[in-house]
Amino acid sequence: MSAELKGLLEKRANLVKQSREILDRHKDAGKLPADDQAQYEKIFADVNTLTGEIEQRNSYVERQKQLDAADAWGKGVEKRNVDPNPSNPNPAAPVVEKRHKNVDGVERRSVDPKASALYNRYLKGHGRAMDQAAEIEYRGILADTAGSGHDLIPPVEFIDQILIPRDRQVLIRKFATVRRLLKSTDGYQPTIETNPEDADWTTEITGVEEDTGLTTGKRELKPNVLTKLVKVSIKELMVLPQVAELIADRLGYKFGVTEEKAFMTGDGVTNRPMGLFTLGTTSGITAASDVIAGGTSGLTMDGLQKAKFALAPPYWPNAKWIFSPTIMLQVATIKDSLQRYLWQPNTIVGQPDMLLGFPGMLDVWAPSTIVAGAYVGILGDFSYYHIADLVEPFSVQRLNELYAGTNQVGFLGREYVDGMPVMTEAFSRLKLGTGATS
Secondary structure, eight states: OHHHHHHHHHHHHHHHHHHHHHHHHTTTTSSOOHHHHHHHHHHHHHHHHHHHHHHHHHHHHHHHHHHHHHHHHHTTOOEEEEOSOTTOSSOOSOEEEEEEEOTTSOEEEOOOHHHHHHHHHHHHTSTTSOOHHHHHHHHHHHOOOSSSTTEEOOOHHHHHHHHHHHHHHOSGGGTSEEEEESSTTOOBOOOEEEOOOOOOOOOTTSOOOOOOOOEEOOOOBOOEEEEEEEEEEHHHHHHOTTHHHHHHHHHHHHHHHHHHHHHHHOBSSSSSOBOTTSEESSSSEEGGGEEEEEETTEEOHHHHHHHHHHSOGGGGGGEEEEEOHHHHHHHTTOBOTTSOBSEEOOOSTTOOOEETTEEEEEOTTSOOOOOTTOEEEEEEEGGGEEEEEEEEEEEEEEESSTTGGGTEEEEEEEEEEEEEEOOGGGEEEEEEOSSSOO
């Protein structure tokens, strides 16, 4: 993997060099001829494509490390007995299930090959549906359901197969604070709207002055349901030995795209997360964090500097930029007073691109329109973006009859998630003014 990443980094570095040679040839003219402009945009589009692939490979490696660590943690942990059919007054011998506690102290299921085999059988649908005895056995191993009928919480391996393609699409999850709740009704209010005053110097016998400045936000953060339907041909179900992998990959991709859109621009009120680029009033990022960083011609060096120093230094250690590929194309052309490019692409595996001392990240769902009043980027500590998941976040329902006429079977996936920024001062959001350079 390191050799492949190194090759991608070297290829990208060569493309960046070519793009800068084009810019330098016309630095005195102040603009590019049409043919060179087209060539520059084509080269930088390739740069953005490679950047996305590099980031995905890095996140895939990191995700695999996390899954390996979680699996190792679950091995050898105490088992507990589970009633396979709680409604039965005379249950059979209990099924043994492995459990472990994650770093947040919440109990989770561990890998169980038997459960995975039964779940794959359920998805394939031997006959028209999973036979009753096998379903009871799976429910006993699981000891939980996400609803009635055949709507079951998947085994751990299936969820992990969804998480990997999902997390490839969701940049924010790599840096956000993720809360795992036991129920979708377990909301909490994490936002801080105003900070308390500074602490007071006192003597031991002096009374302590009460502070009334601290106020918390009003938006409750709790998982809302996100659904996606995928269809698989009956032929694929018949010939594919592990149909669960196919379904998990499709669901993971679609859940990831939908999540990332919402984490960027969700309105926060219609059962959606509140996005980073959504103007908040009583919650989220308010106008106090907005910085005019350019004009109708795009961002400027002075504007980027203003955004950097508008962010309080305590947030600098974990701060990162987020731009769309379109905006990054323009940022890559900006030079300082010594004619040095502000954007510095990395050439070392595992190291990020840098802009004014902070990592620069690409997100295709970040705003990309260069027009007066538009948001075009953000700098901040994204650990102050909170995401709420359920402990068991996914369920899948098999729809046997609905698409029978087209020789397909539907699989309805459900995920429970919410998200929002919880500290407005942890972000500096870039906005364009009304003038050419603001």
